[in-house]
Amino acid sequence: MGSRVGIIGATGLVGEEMLRLLAERNFPVDELRVYASARSEGRALPFAGGEVLCEVLRDGCFDGLDLVIVDVDDPIAIEWAPVAAAAGAQVVDNSAAFRMYDDVPLVVAEVNPEDLDELPRSIAACPNCTTMVLVTALAPLHRVAGIDRLVVSTYQSVSGAGQSGIYELDAQWAERAGDLTSLRRAAAIDGVIVPGKVWSKPIAGNVIPLAGSVQESGYTSEEWKLVYETRKILHDDSIRVSATCVRVPVYVGHAMTANVSFHSAMDRARAAEILATAPGVLLVDGGDGAPTPLDGAGIDPVLVGRLRDDPSQANTLDLWVTGDNLRKGAALNAVQMAELLIARR
Template sequence: MTVRPTLAVVGATGAVGTVLLQILSQHADIWGEIRLIASPRSAGRKLAVRGEEVEVLALSEDVFEGVDVAVFDVPDDVSAQWAPIAAAKGAVVVDNSAAFRMDPDVPLVVPEVNPHAVRVRPRGIVSVPNCTTLSMIVSVGALHAEFGLRELVVSSYQAVSGAGLAGIAALREQLKLVAGTELGTTPGDVRRAVGDATGPFPEPVALNVVPWVGSVADDGWSSEEMKIRGESRKILDRPDLRVSATCVRVPVVTTHSLAVHARFENEITVERAYEILSTSPGVVLFDNPAAGEFPTPADVVGTDPTWVGRVRRSLDDAFGLEFFVCGDNLRKGSALNAAQIAELIAAEWSAS
C-alpha cells in the first residue's frame, strides 16, 4: 500500500488559498492528509477540500510536523519568517510570496517552462513567480524555446484580485458608488464619489486605470515592474534579457492581461508562432479578430490556461512579434502554478 504525502496549505482562507482548495478538489487526488493553516484569527473555521470539511489550524512550528509539502500563500514577511521553519521541519515549501523568488538558492518554477529547476532547492524552498509574470511566461517561454528571446516590452492590465480579497471588495464597492451616475466626465469627480473606498489601491479603480502596482523601487520603477524583469530573466535563464514593463491596474475582478512586444534572435513567422502556441501545454490560441475571437478577461476568468490572441509580426521588424495574453491571476497566476509544483514534488517523493 502506498503512503501518500501530506500537504499543508498555509494561508488557506485568502483569495489564492480559496482557489487552491478548489483546484486540489478537482485534480487527481494524490495527497494523503491536506492540512489547512492560517493566522490564529482564522483558526477553527472549516473549509471544504475534496468534498470534506477540514478545520483550519493556527500557524505554529508544530503544525508542520509530518508535512511533506507546504504551499504558502501569505504576505512576504510571513513567508520570510515561516517558510524556513517549515523547511527545517522537513517540508518542501512552495512559496507564492516575493520573499525568496530572487534568492539564487531558491528555484523559480513554471512547470511548462523550467520543470527541471524544481529539483535543485538547497533551502528546501521553491518559489512561485508573481501573478503578472505567470500570466504571460508560459506563452513567452514556448516562443523563446523556438526563436530565442532578446527583449520584452510589456504593458499590463491587472485585475483587482491581485491585491487579494480586499482588492475585490474595493472594486465591488466602487462600482456601486459609480453605477447609475454621470461620473467620469470632470476632473476628480470619480475620486470624490469613491471617497475613502479606495481599498488597497492608491486611486479609484472604477471608471479608471491606475498606472501603479506595488511599492516604490529605484529610478521611478515599481516593484511589480521589477519583478516581471527579474523573474522573466530567472525563469528563462537569460540574465541579459532586456525587459521593459509598465504595470497598470484596471477595473477587472480576476484575470490579468498583457500586451506583449517580443524581439527574438531569429526571424519570426506568424505561421510558426501559431504552430508553437497552438501545441504548447497550458496555452490556448484564440486569434481570429474578423470572427470576433480574441481573449478578454471576462471569458478567460476561471480557466487554467494562458489565452493568446492578437498575434502579429511587428510591421517594421522581422524579429518582432506582438500578442495579447489573458491568464487567470488566481489560477495559473498563483494557485494552479503552486499546485503543479507541489505535484511535481509529490511525484519525486512517490518515486523515491
C-alpha cells in the same frame, strides 16, 4: 500512496482556489492541514466534499508533513517557510520572499520543471502572477528563437491585491451605480476622485497606471518583478525587458500586450505553429482572436490572441496574453509544482 500536505494562507483568495484545485485534480492527500490567522482558527473550509478546520501557525505545526504550500505576505513566508523545511517538508512558496535567492528555483510548471531537481533549501518559489501568465506564453517562442527585447504593458485585475481589492471595486461600483454624470465629469466635480483604502485613486470606472510600490528609476515593484523573474525563469540574463503595470477594474484575470523581438528568425506563422501546441497555452482562433480576462477566468490555460508581425522591424511580434491570476497565476502553478515534487520521490 498519498501525501501529508499543509497550506499556509488557506482562507485567502488563492488559498481557496488551491483547495478547489487539489480536489479537482485528485491530488493524493492522505492528510491535509490548513493554516490561517488567529481570527480564523477553527473555521471550517470546504474540501473534497468534506471540511477541514483552520489551525494557527505554532511550534511543531508542520511535524510529519511531506509538503507545505505557502500563500501569505512576505514577512510571514520568510519566517515560516524555513520552519516547514526544517521540519522535513518540501515547500512551495507563492510569496515574493525567496524568488530571487540563487539557491531557490523559480518555476513555471510548463516552462522549467527541471529546476525542481535540486532544492538546497527544500524551498521552491512561484513567480508573480503577471510574470507567470506572460512567461507561459513566451517560453516556447524563446526556446526556438531567443528573446532579445520585451516591451510589456499589463492590465492587472483587482484580485491581484487580494480580497480587499475586490471589496474596494465592489463598494465603488455600488456607490456610483447609475451615476454616469459623476464618472463622465469626475475631474470637474468635487468629491468624486477620492482615495480608497487600497488605491490612491478610484478604481471603478478608471485605470491606475501604478501597480506596486515605486522603486528604482521610477519603476514599480510589479514592473521589476517582470524584469528579473522573466530572466531567471528563462535562464537568460541578457533579455532586455521594459514594463508598465496598470491596475484595471476587472475582478479576475491579468492581461498584457507584449512586443517581443527575437535574436533569430521568427514571424507570425512560425509563432502560431509553436503556440498551437504549447503546454498551458490556448491560441485563440489561430492567433486572430481577442480573448478577454473573462474568457480566461476559472480555467487553466493562458490565452493568446492578437498575434501579429511588427511591421516596424524584423523578427518581432506583437501579441496579447491573458490568464486567471488566481488560478494559473498562483494556485494552479503551486499545485502543479507540488505534483512534480511528488513525482520526483
